[in-house]
Amino acid sequence: MTQAPWLAKYPTEVNPKLRDINYPHLPALFREAAEKYADTIAFTQCMPNGMNGSLTYKRIDELSDNFAVYLREVVKLNAGDRVAVQMPNCLSYPIVAFGVMKAGCVLVNTNPLYTATEMIHQFSDSGARALVIIDMFADRLPEVLPKTQIETVVTVKISEFFPKVVGGVIRLVQKVWNRSLPEIKVPHTKLLDALNAGQNHSKRQAVKDYVNDLSADSIATLQYTGGTTGVSKGAMLSHLNLIANTIQMIQMAGSFIRPGKETVITAIPLYHIFAFTVNLLGFFHVGARNIVIPNPRPPSNLKRAFENYKITWVTGVNTLYNALLKERWFLDGPPKHLRASVAGGMALHQSVATNWQEITNTPLVEGFGLTESAPVLTFNPLDGSARLGTIGIPVPSTEIKLVDDSGNEVGLGEAGELLARGPQVMLGYWQNEKESANTIVDGWLKTGDIAEMDQDGFFTIVDRKKDVILVSGFNVYPNEVEERIADVPGVIEVGVVGLPDETLGEKVCAYVVANSPAPSQETILEHCREHLARYKVPKAIVFVDELPKSPIGKILRRELRSLAISEATSTQAKDA
Amino acid sequence: MNLIATLSRAQAQVSEQDVVTPFEEVLLVVMVFVIMFGLGAGLTPRDFRLALRRPWGLIIGWVTQFGIMPLLAYLLIVTFLFQLPKEYALPVAIGAMIMGSVPAGTTSNIFTYFSKGNLALSVIMTTNSTLWAILMTPLVLYFYLGLLSPEGSAAQQIPPRNIIVTLILLLIPVVLGMLLRRISANIGAVLELLGGFFGLFFILFLLSTWVPRNWELLSSTPWQTYLVAIGLGLFGIAIAYALTKAIKLHPMNARTIALETGIQNGPLAIAIVLLNFSGDPTIGLVLIIPALYSLFIVLVSTAVTFYFRRANLAEEQKIPNLL
Numbered sequence: 001m002t003q004a005p006w007l008a009k010y011p012t013e014v015n016p017k018l019r020d021i022n023y024p025h026l027p028a029l030f031r032e033a034a035e036k037y038a039d040t041i042a043f044t045q046c047m048p049n050g051m052n053g054s055l056t057y058k059r060i061d062e063l064s065d066n067f068a069v070y071l072r073e074v075v076k077l078n079a080g081d082r083v084a085v086q087m088p089n090c091l092s093y094p095i096v097a098f099g100v101m102k103a104g105c106v107l108v109n110t111n112p113l114y115t116a117t118e119m120i121h122q123f124s125d126s127g128a129r130a131l132v133i134i135d136m137f138a139d140r141l142p143e144v145l146p147k148t149q150i151e152t153v154v155t156v157k158i159s160e161f162f163p164k165v166v167g168g169v170i171r172l173v174q175k176v177w178n179r180s181l182p183e184i185k186v187p188h189t190k191l192l193d194a195l196n197a198g199q200n201h202s203k204r205q206a207v208k209d210y211v212n213d214l215s216a217d218s219i220a221t222l223q224y225t226g227g228t229t230g231v232s233k234g235a236m237l238s239h240l241n242l243i244a245n246t247i248q249m250i251q252m253a254g255s256f257i258r259p260g261k262e263t264v265i266t267a268i269p270l271y272h273i274f275a276f277t278v279n280l281l282g283f284f285h286v287g288a289r290n291i292v293i294p295n296p297r298p299p300s301n302l303k304r305a306f307e308n309y310k311i312t313w314v315t316g317v318n319t320l321y322n323a324l325l326k327e328r329w330f331l332d333g334p335p336k337h338l339r340a341s342v343a344g345g346m347a348l349h350q351s352v353a354t355n356w357q358e359i360t361n362t363p364l365v366e367g368f369g370l371t372e373s374a375p376v377l378t379f380n381p382l383d384g385s386a387r388l389g390t391i392g393i394p395v396p397s398t399e400i401k402l403v404d405d406s407g408n409e410v411g412l413g414e415a416g417e418l419l420a421r422g423p424q425v426m427l428g429y430w431q432n433e434k435e436s437a438n439t440i441v442d443g444w445l446k447t448g449d450i451a452e453m454d455q456d457g458f459f460t461i462v463d464r465k466k467d468v469i470l471v472s473g474f475n476v477y478p479n480e481v482e483e484r485i486a487d488v489p490g491v492i493e494v495g496v497v498g499l500p501d502e503t504l505g506e507k508v509c510a511y512v513v514a515n516s517p518a519p520s521q522e523t524i525l526e527h528c529r530e531h532l533a534r535y536k537v538p539k540a541i542v543f544v545d546e547l548p549k550s551p552i553g554k555i556l557r558r559e560l561r562s563l564a565i566s567e568a569t570s571t572q573a574k575d576a
Numbered sequence: 577m578n579l580i581a582t583l584s585r586a587q588a589q590v591s592e593q594d595v596v597t598p599f600e601e602v603l604l605v606v607m608v609f610v611i612m613f614g615l616g617a618g619l620t621p622r623d624f625r626l627a628l629r630r631p632w633g634l635i636i637g638w639v640t641q642f643g644i645m646p647l648l649a650y651l652l653i654v655t656f657l658f659q660l661p662k663e664y665a666l667p668v669a670i671g672a673m674i675m676g677s678v679p680a681g682t683t684s685n686i687f688t689y690f691s692k693g694n695l696a697l698s699v700i701m702t703t704n705s706t707l708w709a710i711l712m713t714p715l716v717l718y719f720y721l722g723l724l725s726p727e728g729s730a731a732q733q734i735p736p737r738n739i740i741v742t743l744i745l746l747l748i749p750v751v752l753g754m755l756l757r758r759i760s761a762n763i764g765a766v767l768e769l770l771g772g773f774f775g776l777f778f779i780l781f782l783l784s785t786w787v788p789r790n791w792e793l794l795s796s797t798p799w800q801t802y803l804v805a806i807g808l809g810l811f812g813i814a815i816a817y818a819l820t821k822a823i824k825l826h827p828m829n830a831r832t833i834a835l836e837t838g839i840q841n842g843p844l845a846i847a848i849v850l851l852n853f854s855g856d857p858t859i860g861l862v863l864i865i866p867a868l869y870s871l872f873i874v875l876v877s878t879a880v881t882f883y884f885r886r887a888n889l890a891e892e893q894k895i896p897n898l899l
Contacts, residue, residue: 050757050765166762169769300696307620308761329696332626 003412006393006457011383013254018397018423021247025214025239027102029246029285034061037260037287045091045162045292050304051170053091053162057287060094063195065207067099070198072210075130075152079104079213082222084128084150085271086110086119086137089292091161092191093270094280096132096154101239104210107221108234109271111551116140118232123148126222126234126430132156132191136174139182153188158294160191216240222430223273225371234430235371237273244423245374246281248395256340256382257313262288263337264313265305267296267320268552273375274344275552278315288313299323299330306330310337317345319553322352322493325359334360340382342367344375346554347461347479349486350389366391368461372445374424378459390458391451398422400459401444402451415462415475418451419444450477467557469498469506474535476508478557481538484531485510490519495547496538497561499568507539511547511560518543600785601850607778608843609749614771615682615706616753617764618699627700633829637701640816640837641680642712645808648815649676650720652807656800667861669724670734672804674845675866677716679705681841686772687877691884693832701836706750710743734852742851746844778843779874782867790860797864805868809876813838831884839877842870 010016023029038058046052055063071077083100085107087093100107108126110119112134119140123131130152133141138155145153158174159167174180189197198204220242222234250257266279270292283290291305302324305311314321314335321343324330341356341364348366356364363382368391369375377400380392394400401409402416410416425445428436439446450462463477470476478496485494493513498506512524521541528537548559627634653669660668680702688698714736721734753771757764787794816837820830845866853859 046761047765049768050761052761163762166766169766173769303696304761304765307622329626332629333622 003409004399004457005453005455009381009385009393009456009458010396011254011381011385013383014252014381014396016396018244018248019251021240021243023239023243024216025101025211025218026220026242026281027098027211027214029243029281030064030098030102031061033285033287034058040260040287041289042284043091043094043290043292044309045089045294046305046308047170047294048301048304050308051162051166052308053159053166055091055095055161060098062199063095064098064102066195066198066204067095068102068198068210069201069204069207070194071099071103071105071130073201073203073206074194074197077103077105077129079210080106080219081130082106082108082126082128084108084110084123084126084131085133086112086114086131087134087156087271088112088158088294089266089270089275090134090156090158090294091292092132092156093292094284094290095195096156096191097270097276097280101220102207102210104214104218106219109221109223109273109276111269111271112137113551116143119144120147122224122232122234123150126224130154134158135184136180136182138184138186138188141184141186145186153186154191154194155184155188156191214239216243217427219427221276223276223371225273233432233435236427236430237374238427241374241424241426242277242281244397245277245376245395246285248397248422248424249278249282249376249379250286252379252395253340253382257283257286257288260287262286262312262339263291263309264288264315265291265293265302265309265311266315267293267302268316268345272345272552273371274317274369275315277374277376278342278344283313296320299327303327303329306333306335311335312337312339314338314341316341316343317553318343318348318352319346319493319549319555321356321364322349325352325355326492331359338362340365342379344369345552347483349483351486353388368392368449368459370447370449372426372439372447373420373422374426376424377418377420377422377447380458387454387458390454390460392459393457394420394422394459395424398424400453402453412455413452415450415452417465418447418449418459418461420447421445464557467497469496469508471498471506471508471535472504476536478508481508481510481528481532481536484528485512485524485538487531488519488524488527490515490517491524493547493555495555495557495560497557497564499561499564501539504539508536509540509542509564510538511542511544511564513546514543601854603781604778604843604850605847607774607781608746608847610767610774611682611771611778611843612706612746613749613753613756614767614769614774615699615702616750617757617767617771618685619703619750619754620757621754623696623700623703627704633697633701633833634704636820636825636833637680637705637836638708640812640819640833641701641705642677642708642716644815644819645812645837645840646673646676646716646720648811649673649804649808650723652804652811653724656803659800660798664861666725667858668801668804668864670721671845671849671862671865672808673717673720673724674734674848674862675805675840675842675869676808677713677720678841678845678848679709679713680836681839681843682771683776683842683873683877684836684839686776687835687839687881688832691831691835691881692828693835693884694826694828695832697829697832698836701833703750705836706743706747706841710740710747713743714739734848738852739848742848746847776874779870782871786867787871793860793864794868797868801864802868805865806872806876808865808869809838809840809873811838812840813876813880835877835880835884838880839873840869842866842873846870 034057041054042057042060044054083105131150132154135155159170217238219236220239221237224232264283268275344367353364365380365386367379369377378391380386399421448465451459463479481496482494495511499509501507548556657665685698813834817834820833
């Protein structure tokens with residue numbers, strides 16, 4: 001029997017059971033919001049200099065309808081066909097994403113910074129027939145398209161739907177100043193032309209029928225993941241997975257989310273499952289205004305957005321919060337209207353959480369999830385009972401258990417692999433029976449994360465199973481070591497990995513990005529010796545300029561490790 | 577002596593023709609307004625609060641702007657210009673002194689951006705020195721003009737009231753810009769961009785109309801005048817950079833303050849000359865340094881920007897930034 005002590009720990013206003021879902025598919029959820037909040041602004045895209053464009057709920061609804069008609073009637077796609085979408089955060093994104101789903105097609109979110117090789121893999125694996133891509137990156141297409149099944153290319157401008165003059169200025173700057181608009185050498189349709197074609201099509205009325213064949217278990221998106229561990233696989237997220245997770249998240253936030261009144265800043269990319277479910281679906285569902293930021297780096301790109309809009313919610317990863325807390329302008333004028341902030345995607349450092357709460361006077365709580373669970377599995381209550389350093393309690397109607405290597409549940413306070421069951425768990429991996437069967441066993445999703453549970457049902461991630469460092473038979477969790485090193489004044493970021501060692505099996509190595517003057521290696525080691533068991537103390541501290549990171553800013557330990565190993569081999573070769 | 581003959585011929589020519597046509601005059605004033613508009617459009621009241629809370633950047637900027645630049649102008653005038661006959665040197669010196677006493681120009685923001693500097697600091701310093709200029713420019717100008725011609729003839733030519741009025745007039749677009757940005761962030765951002773570029777258009781305008789028409793005047797201008805016009809910007813940047821380096825400011829801020837100090841508001845200086853010397857026969861000579869300065873500062877700042885761009889940002893980011 002699975003223990004579920006967390007059931008007693010939900011805030012009084014939060015129902016531990018997911019409320020009845022009466023949306024047969026995501027388009028129904030979009031249409032409801034569009035009717036309810038018709039003339040409210042749904043999305044505002046804010047450029048680093050404050051230039052902006054906005055679209056209302058009604059416009060988003062109309063335009064995405066047009067796009068659905070274009071896909072079905074002009075491009076002649078069928079229900080279930082895959083459409084790859086590759087763009088940074090911009091006003092076109094919700095139109096295209098909603099349009100794809102309204103057409104009954106499957107959305108394949110793609111990172112715009114992907115190289116040609118990665119694009120080819122993702123497009124051909126998913127079998128996408130159409131691609132919607134930002135024009136800035138379309139120069140890779142001649143190389144990519146012949147190796148995929150893509151027949152139709154639609155291009156998008158970053159300044160789409162901006163006021164004319166402003167859009168023109170941005171375009172001019174892109175073209176003349178940044179020279180970031182390559183010539184597109186493949187046949188393509190501009191998004192605006194596609195939308196017009198959809199709008200003027202004789203069968204425009206048919207748009208509501210496209211979803212007739214959809215069921216709750218139809219695939220809504222293929223969300224590729226696992227690029228950090230090997231070949232990336234497409235997690236099949238159904239309409240129900242995404243709707244359930246949206247409602248679970250909103251139910252968990254309780255009265256902290258006021259329908260029709262929130263303004264959320266979306267600095268993390270929408271093509272990533274975190275922002276996709278939480279910001280795009282969740283906040284759209286509750287009638288919020290989404291401030292989308294095309295590029296949050298450097299963090300000063302967010303300055304105008306924070307100045308010009310009354311931001312009430314922030315979603316982000318540790319890296320983003322950490323970066324904002326190092327910006328002078330942010331510290332001097334923290335957002336006044338903020339209600340709460342959510343961190344996910346990677347471990348939130350306690351120092352960052354505490355600092356953020358001090359500066360903004362609002363909670364920053366951590367949640368946990370993975371692409372395979374659409375993504376939220378656990379979340380901290382916002383009512384003040386959040387526990388720092390934990391990932392909180394399971395979201396409504398989600399079961400979690402911790403098991404050892406032989407699959408037996410571990411005792412209270414013991415570490416075990418986190419397994420989850422709930423309506424948000426994916427259908428499986430796209431055309432990959434073997435991986436699907438390895439990952440979902442008897443309905444339980446194996447997360448590959450090692451966690452502990454306290455007596456009240458709050459979970460703490462100890463580490464990724466694959467990242468655990470084995471030092472002479474002892475488990476060392478990189479997270480713990482990183483957290484300690486991050487405490488040392490002057491340390492900006494740190495990544496801890498295990499490197500092969502002849503005597504120990506593996507040895508702990510820390511890669512540190514530090515301020516100048518940097519703390520000495522000895523200072524860091526001293527601090528570690530004081531707070532960590534001997535076998536956990538790093539054998540080497542290496543100062544580096546930066547750490548490899550994923551698009552949302554997660555430190556990529558795998559990559560760091562292979563970098564470190566290849567460097568070690570090349571030095572050895574030189575020495576020899 | 578040949579030189580005096582050339583100079584007086586040049587001066588005679590200047591008095592005979594319109595140095596600046598009425599059309600150009602209007603255009604110049606409009607441009608200055610647009611530039612100031614753009615400056616305001618980049619600001620919020622919060623910026624002022626922040627600046628007050630961390631005043632070090634502003635204090636340093638204040639000292640370099642109203643301490644170093646006028647002194648530098650004065651020293652250049654005494655050392656080089658005053659080698660020339662007084663009847664030529666004095667009106668030119670008045671122009672040079674005005675150039676040295678005006679606040680920082682908005683063009684500095686563009687160059688700061690490309691020099692990997694601290695853009696926010698640059699904007700706030702420009703605004704700050706523009707505000708302070710209402711008081712400081714007339715004060716500084718009178719002090720040094722008094723030194724330059726003890727009999728007071730130079731100071732008499734520009735009543736302080738006129739300069740104050742000119743400067744206050746120029747603050748109106750700054751305030752309007754701030755209001756507009758409040759109403760529409762888009763208009764604000766476009767104006768901000770335009771304002772910066774108008775500074776450069778202004779130079780192009782000078783190059784294409786004023787230079788050819790005054791070619792003879794420029795070709796008969798002695799090297800000392802050129803030296804003052806170029807040196808004011810170049811030495812200004814160098815001194816401020818050396819100073820900020822010496823007190824160990826963050827390299828990003830050192831670059832910003834250096835450019836901010838050396839780049840004066842050329843259009844403003846020209847506007848002051850036009851509004852105060854209209855109809856005066858010496859206006860051509862008074863105008864020469866502000867005009868030459870405005871032309872050469874673009875070249876000087878571009879060269880400096882190329883030098884500054886070599887900075888290693890990744891390395892610098894590790895240094896705590898206190899401004």
